[in-house]
Amino acid sequence: MEVKIICSQKRKKTVSARMVKDKMLVYAPDGIPAVHLERIIQNFKRRFKQQRLKKELNTKEDLAVIAQRLNERYFKGKLEIAAIEYITDQYKKFGCCNYKSKVIRISHRLLEMPPWVRDYVVFHEMAHIIEPNHSRAFWKIVSRYRLAERARGYLMAKGFERTREHLDRLWI
Ligand SMILES: [Zn+2]
Numbered sequence: 001m002e003v004k005i006i007c008s009q010k011r012k013k014t015v016s017a018r019m020v021k022d023k024m025l026v027y028a029p030d031g032i033p034a035v036h037l038e039r040i041i042q043n044f045k046r047r048f049k050q051q052r053l054k055k056e057l058n059t060k061e062d063l064a065v066i067a068q069r070l071n072e073r074y075f076k077g078k079l080e081i082a083a084i085e086y087i088t089d090q091y092k093k094f095g096c097c098n099y100k101s102k103v104i105r106i107s108h109r110l111l112e113m114p115p116w117v118r119d120y121v122v123f124h125e126m127a128h129i130i131e132p133n134h135s136r137a138f139w140k141i142v143s144r145y146r147l148a149e150r151a152r153g154y155l156m157a158k159g160f161e162r163t164r165e166h167l168d169r170l171w172i
Pocket of ligand 1: 124128134
């Protein structure tokens, strides 16, 4: 990624950046220490890369299609989902669901896993629209997914899930 730094006396403290095609323009105050600026630029780079990946994934991999397929198969197409998208800045969770806004977010790390594991995570988050907590009723819904046990076993073997308590903390 090409970086162009534009220093300005007018700027007092903040550094900002924007992407113009493949070039990152960084606006910095005059006299900012180089080490400090370098760190900020690295952060911007990471953020822009994540944003670009997110955009790419959400155009290529259509999560809405996957969710719709699961919706029809397991919920008679009645489950309301406002939006579902990949996120690229989440490393602690595989997915999350805001049951009030009905928005589901899925970690891009699931792309490295078999599709039926990714589908399990999508299904898991969809179930949260009905049951926000990891209640007995929630797990009952999840168990309807044909490969639920196998998918959980897969995630467990990967070291992501050890116990249900651990799992509860991973997912939200
Ligand atoms: Zn959950």
